[in-house]
């Protein structure tokens with residue numbers, strides 16, 4: 142069997158077209174402010190992608206850069222100032238932060254209604270209460286990909302490998318909410334292959350290049366590979382990104398599989414746009430805010 146390759150870009154493209162149409166109907170475009178403390182290549186690259194994606198759908202985008210030596214309290218103050226700024230609809234704090242800064246504490250300083258990244262404790266609590274509103278972008282992207290794959294979520298055996306706050310855990314909760322039976326595996330899981338090989342839907346978010354092999358996958362399964370691992374090229378050749386799943390083996394076993402790059406990645410930034418629009422609508426009173 143050779144799996145159907147589930148590309149994220151066409152699905153993301155459709156979603157962006159819908160968002161663009163929705164934004165055109167709004168009185169004023171939503172505004173997203175990204176805050177970046179210090180300099181990081183990954184954060185800079187993600188900011189460039191955010192700016193381009195926002196431009197495509199008509200969201201106003203601003204990158205605010207803060208010094209790497211900023212104190213935790215000053216960072217909180219900057220985020221609180223943006224939180225009360227009426228013309229700012231969404232705020233995202235770029236990761237990683239410089240050493241010594243507490244990311245969770247800083248994210249909690251953002252007003253939950255403007256938390257475009259979906260990482261504020263209030264918004265994570267809503268995910269746990271089956272009221273996902275501004276949920277973490279990558280987890281939303283994973284769920285949207287599974288929905289687009291045609292795989293039946295209700296009643297499915299879903300195995301999520303990785304339990305991070307931004308990917309594994311919220312994805313597991315959102316799939317549980319959609320009627321799946323969900324198992325979450327982590328580094329302490331005793332027999333990982335036992336779990337992965339019985340998954341109708343396998344979500345892998347570990348951060349280890351090609352760790353999940355073909356023989357660990359159930360024939361016909363839908364495999365969503367979140368991993369993004371840089372593998373340097375040999376003898377001066379250019380490096381490349383690979384997933385957490387050994388793609389060439391897995392595609393011979395799975396029914397559907399996402400590629401890396403090009404699978405989950407395009408969905409993440411699109412979900413940031415969606416959260417920004419959602420945040421704008423809620424703040425402008427066109428949608429109710431769930432009370433936790």
Ligand code: NDP
Nearest residue numbers: 279303304305308327328329346347348367368369406409
């Ligand atoms: P984290 O490092 O926060 O979490 C990794 C998880 O993997 C942990 O729960 C850890 O377990 C688990 N794990 C580690 N080793 C094993 C093992 N041997 N067996 C089973 N589980 C293991 O990672 P993230 O969730 O932030 O990211 C995961 C991957 O997804 C990375 O490659 C990252 O780059 C990528 N990513 C891609 C995004 C995209 O948009 N495409 C967005 C976000 C992430 P434990 O908790 O026990 O330590």
